[in-house]
Amino acid sequence: MTPLEKKQLDEIHQHAVEEYPFECCGIVVGHPKHNKENKVYRCKNIQNKLHETDPENFTRDARTAYNISALELQKLLDEAGSKGWVFKVLYHSHPEHDAYFSEEDTKMALFDGESPIYPGTQYLVVSVYSKKVRDQALFGWNPKTKTFERNPL
Numbered sequence: 424m425t426p427l428e429k430k431q432l433d434e435i436h437q438h439a440v441e442e443y444p445f446e447c448c449g450i451v452v453g454h455p456k457h458n459k460e461n462k463v464y465r466c467k468n469i470q471n472k473l474h475e476t477d478p479e480n481f482t483r484d485a486r487t488a489y490n491i492s493a494l495e496l497q498k499l500l501d502e503a504g505s506k507g508w509v510f511k512v513l514y515h516s517h518p519e520h521d522a523y524f525s526e527e528d529t530k531m532a533l534f535d536g537e538s539p540i541y542p543g544t545q546y547l548v549v550s551v552y553s554k555k556v557r558d559q560a561l562f563g564w565n566p567k568t569k570t571f572e573r574n575p576l
């Protein structure tokens with residue numbers, strides 16, 4: 424079952440366009456068995472701030488990277504968990520790039536190169552060119568191949 428309905432995709436696309444030329448990021452939480460209560464939360468991409476204060480460790484700015492504050496994410500997930508909701512999707516955009524799951528994306532989704540930080544969560548990547556959504560793709564962890572594979576949307 425796809426974790427996203429058209430309504431959530433529309434909201435995410437809107438977010439991606441508004442943040443252009445920077446990457447947007449956010450999450451979708453909802454009931455584990457259906458999508459009727461799905462909710463999209465926009466998160467703040469703190470990558471520009473990280474890049475400004477520590478350019479040696481954060482070489483990219485928010486045009487080619489995203490970073491969500493651990494505190495912001497934990498608050499949203501705690502709130503979702505208290506309602507019995509699950510963390511369905513983590514989304515981000517690729518301004519002027521295609522909707523692939525990059526090496527950096529893979530690195531950020533894993534603890535030690537082989538364990539997903541959020542095992543049941545899928546990753547949506549939205550490609551935006553010239554402030555228009557061009558493409559999107561959903562990726563999920565395959566424990567057998569130990570890679571993120573493209574899932575049907």
Ligand SMILES: [Zn+2]
Pocket residue numbers: 515516517523524525528548
């Ligand atoms: Zn990416």
